[in-house]
Amino acid sequence: METATSVVETAAGPGLRERKKRRTRDALLRSALELFAVQGYEGTTVDEIADAVDVSQRTFFRYFANKEETVFAVAEMAEEHFVRTLRARPPGEAPLEALRRAALESWDTIGETVGSVVPVDVLMRTCQLIESTPVLFAAHLRRSMELEERVARLIAEREGLDAATDPRPRVAVALFGGVLRATERLWSTGEDLSVAAIRRLTTEHLDAVAPALTGGWREHAR
Incomplete structure (x- = not known):
């Protein structure tokens, strides 16, 4: 008994x-x-x-399962944090603005997400490791495509669209993802590997999207 x-x-x-x-x-x-x-x-x-x-x-x-899984375990936590942050954005925000604000807010609060598992500086060194190691970078690109598909469906849901028939969610998310990848590559080759540095670059690059798409790039002679 x-x-x-x-x-x-x-x-x-x-x-x-x-x-x-x-x-x-x-x-x-x-x-x-x-x-x-x-x-x-x-x-x-x-x-x-x-x-x-x-x-x-x-x-x-x-x-x-292997070493690769350890590399992406914390990165996956950061990705899930971004998705949750995006899902919580006000429904009236335009898609690219919601993506932009979610990305920046995610960096602002990343310590709260991964800090109980690893220090934030370890996460940042891991991000650089991924960018500089070919086998990891290839896996990162594959994972990025999977994440973009998930985010595109979330954007479609926010906008009341059918992602299977309306190309706009995937186009917007592909543009957003491309900007983030360009930012990560530039950040990973610099001397400042802090969260503040990648957040600053992310802000600059995302803020440049609209002018780059709608305006001319040549300086007109006066």
């Missing part, structure tokens, strides 16, 4: 186990990203990541 204590332990057990699993996963993730920043992606092995946390390789593979 179960005692009151055993019932409490049974009820509390899964919660404790889940917290322990979460701590192990987060520790492996931090270990991986910090080692990548120092040794490079290709120069770091799964064994080294596991050893840094004092667990086995088998334990690593309980949480991550």
Whole structure:
């Protein structure tokens, strides 16, 4: 017969186990990203990541399918944060304005999203790592296309449109995504890898979209 204590332990057990699993996963993730920043992606092995946390390789593979999954785990958190922020934008905002404001607000609050798992500076170094590592950059482009499709459907939903028949949501999101990718590439080659730096570049590039699309680029002789 179960005692009151055993019932409490049974009820509390899964919660404790889940917290322990979460701590192990987060520790492996931090270990991986910090080692990548120092040794490079290709120069770091799964064994080294596991050893840094004092667990086995088998334990690593309980949480991550491979090294690539650790790289994009925090990036996925940032992407989900952007989608939530976009979904919360006022319905009356024009699509590109909603995208712009959601992007900037996401950078403003990124620490609240990833800070419990990794420091923000580790996220920023990981972003640079992705941009500078061909195999990761290829995966990033594939993931970006998947995210753009998701965002295009969200924009269509906000505007009461059918994304299958109306091209405007995908066109707007493709333009927006292209601007962000250009911003990321420029940012990743600079000396300032802070959130403030990428936010500033993002603002400048997004603010340049409308004039670039509607105006001439040549300076007219006076």
